[in-house]
Amino acid sequence: MALTADDVKKIAYLARLGIHEQDVTAYANDLSGILALMTQMGATDTDGIVPMAHPMDQSQRLRADEVTEKDARNRFQAIAPQVEEGLYLVPKVIE
Amino acid sequence: MHNKSINQLAKSLRAGEFSSVELTQSFLARIKQHQALNCFITVTENVALENAQRADAKIANGDTGLLTGIPIAQKDIFCTQGIKTTCGSKMLDNFIAPYDATIVTQLNEAGAVMLGKLNMDEFAMGSSNETSFYGAVKNPWQTDSVPGGSSGGSAAAVAARLSVCATGTDTGGSIRQPAAHCGITGLKPTYGRVSRYGMIAYASSLDQGGPMARSAEDAAILLQAMAGFDNKDSTSVDRPVPDYQAGLANSIEGLKIGLPKEFFGEGLSASVGAIIEKAVEEYRKMGAVIKEISMPNLKLAIPAYYVIAPAECSANLSRFDGVRFGYRCETPKDLTDLYTRSRGEGFGKEVKRRILMGTYALSAGYYDAYYIKAQKIRRLISEDFKKALADVDVIMGPVTPSTAFGIGEKIGNPIEMYLSDIYTIAINLAGLPAMSIPAGFAEGKPVGLQVIGNYFTEDRLLNIAHQYQQATDWHQQIPKGFE
Numbered sequence: 001m002a003l004t005a006d007d008v009k010k011i012a013y014l015a016r017l018g019i020h021e022q023d024v025t026a027y028a029n030d031l032s033g034i035l036a037l038m039t040q041m042g043a044t045d046t047d048g049i050v051p052m053a054h055p056m057d058q059s060q061r062l063r064a065d066e067v068t069e070k071d072a073r074n075r076f077q078a079i080a081p082q083v084e085e086g087l088y089l090v091p092k093v094i095e
Numbered sequence: 096m097h098n099k100s101i102n103q104l105a106k107s108l109r110a111g112e113f114s115s116v117e118l119t120q121s122f123l124a125r126i127k128q129h130q131a132l133n134c135f136i137t138v139t140e141n142v143a144l145e146n147a148q149r150a151d152a153k154i155a156n157g158d159t160g161l162l163t164g165i166p167i168a169q170k171d172i173f174c175t176q177g178i179k180t181t182c183g184s185k186m187l188d189n190f191i192a193p194y195d196a197t198i199v200t201q202l203n204e205a206g207a208v209m210l211g212k213l214n215m216d217e218f219a220m221g222s223s224n225e226t227s228f229y230g231a232v233k234n235p236w237q238t239d240s241v242p243g244g245s246s247g248g249s250a251a252a253v254a255a256r257l258s259v260c261a262t263g264t265d266t267g268g269s270i271r272q273p274a275a276h277c278g279i280t281g282l283k284p285t286y287g288r289v290s291r292y293g294m295i296a297y298a299s300s301l302d303q304g305g306p307m308a309r310s311a312e313d314a315a316i317l318l319q320a321m322a323g324f325d326n327k328d329s330t331s332v333d334r335p336v337p338d339y340q341a342g343l344a345n346s347i348e349g350l351k352i353g354l355p356k357e358f359f360g361e362g363l364s365a366s367v368g369a370i371i372e373k374a375v376e377e378y379r380k381m382g383a384v385i386k387e388i389s390m391p392n393l394k395l396a397i398p399a400y401y402v403i404a405p406a407e408c409s410a411n412l413s414r415f416d417g418v419r420f421g422y423r424c425e426t427p428k429d430l431t432d433l434y435t436r437s438r439g440e441g442f443g444k445e446v447k448r449r450i451l452m453g454t455y456a457l458s459a460g461y462y463d464a465y466y467i468k469a470q471k472i473r474r475l476i477s478e479d480f481k482k483a484l485a486d487v488d489v490i491m492g493p494v495t496p497s498t499a500f501g502i503g504e505k506i507g508n509p510i511e512m513y514l515s516d517i518y519t520i521a522i523n524l525a526g527l528p529a530m531s532i533p534a535g536f537a538e539g540k541p542v543g544l545q546v547i548g549n550y551f552t553e554d555r556l557l558n559i560a561h562q563y564q565q566a567t568d569w570h571q572q573i574p575k576g577f578e
Binding site for chain 2: 003007008011012013014015016017018019020023027030031033034037038039040041042044046049050051052053054055056058060061063072075076078079080081082088090091092093
């Protein structure tokens with residue numbers, strides 16, 4: 001299956017990923033090539049096979065509902081691009 | 096002193112032949128001298144010398160830890176508190192990690208000296224180290240060749256004797272492939288054996304950290320310090336850690352080796368194939384029994400991997416949004432612009448390609464056709480290994496289809512680059528442990544033998560590798576100019 005330039009732009013928007021206009025065709029070609037590789041999977045019958053998410057089929061561990069982490073806000077926010085009074089700043093969202 | 100093993104260094108440090116500070120200074124000088132290899136993103140000279148002074152004091156007080164005072168280097172994917180942690184990306188060029196990865200804590204506690212942070216493919220996505228924001232690493236055996244990737248800085252630094260050993264991570268071959276290309280010993284442990292906490296995530300169901308060293312013996316010592324259950328990693332496996340050095344000397348008489356015919360078919364270069372056959376012959380001489388096996392679904396590993404890994408990557412890398420840490424674009428006009436441009440300017444081409452691929456595979460209408468299909472194929476591949484390993488003790492084959500390719504040779508063709516992962520990625524899909532062991536040279540460049548074992552048989556793999564290294568001296572070869 002081949003992807004068009006418009007497909008690539010749509011996917012890039014879904015991923016909130018800026019790509020240069022002049023690179024769109026190259027990405028469309030690369031992704032189409034990769035998708036062609038994927039079609040090899042289609043020839044294999046996988047009916048009734050359980051998808052495998054963890055190599056040991058281990059499921060997520062649960063822990064007791066207890067506070068174990070100390071507040072580290074100041075440490076974490078020290079590396080943020082823009083903070084004020086403990087809040088992360090972003091451009092205005094609501095007009 | 097830079098050619099000694101960890102055990103030899105530990106003895107020398109205690110015999111007072113030299114101090115850890117002297118040893119560290121000697122490695123720091125070598126790092127400076129061979130800067131052109133581009134192995135390091137950050138050299139942590141002050142931290143190293145402080146670590147070394149502390150180690151010398153501990154040794155003077157009778158400390159017996161094998162890693163105490165031993166200079167090591169960390170792949171720049173592991174968070175190091177207070178030290179720049181870039182993951183090879185512009186996105187994290189300004190990122191000072193606010194905490195230590197678990198394996199960093201473990202190695203600090205073991206008394207190791209950290210020389211610095213090693214170059215790597217951006218976010219571990221690459222097979223050549225050329226996707227790094229900090230430029231390609233050069234292979235010490237032939238400096239116009241790639242060192243492999245993504246742990247290329249780790250492999251090149253160990254091969255060039257710029258560090259005694261190093262950490263690496265392996266999502267699709269990123270420890271084994273560079274180890275093979277640089278002529279060192281690398282071990283990808285069983286999924287869940289080594290903590291992923293503080294290891295910047297690429298594909299969480301495949302990522303696994305492990306040791307990269309000059310010998311199986313050194314790798315055993317390093318793995319000993321890295322392995323173990325970690326509450327902070329939700330996929331960590333709670334199982335006792337064996338003594339990895341204890342069984343190194345065991346005989347491998349009667350070892351059953353399986354050779355999958357799919358590993359020796361079309362695509363394998365004749366020179367690499369010949370070396371692998373010779374290595375297997377060496378094992379036969381040591382008393383191993385060789386059996387041809389077949390794993391019919393192996394050919395599906397590349398398509399399955401290049402759905403699953405990008406899908407997980409697109410989810411994991413959504414955290415880089417220009418808000419909480421890392422790169423932020425200048426003068427964003429609104430929130431969408433902030434996200435889109437920060438990510439667009441912060442990520443390199445290969446990372447973007449995989450985010451796009453993964454986003455597509457997970458998007459409405461395609462999820463079942465790609466992601467679920469790939470997860471089903473993953474189980475078929477895993478079953479192939481299960482069947483094979485019920486019949487033989489280990490599987491052997493090449494690590495790579497050819498020796499290290501030239502810098503610039505494949506970077507323009509992503510699919511060709513992906514195909515070079517053919518012998519390594521199935522192991523990650525199955526979650527099995529595997530090693531790369533130096534087995535000879537073709538065209539003047541190292542060739543690695545891959546040994547794949549059953550879950551949690553790292554001790555057996557190290558034993559098998561160590562026995563080969565007692566009988567051969569491929570692992571002791573030193574690239575010219577780095578003696």
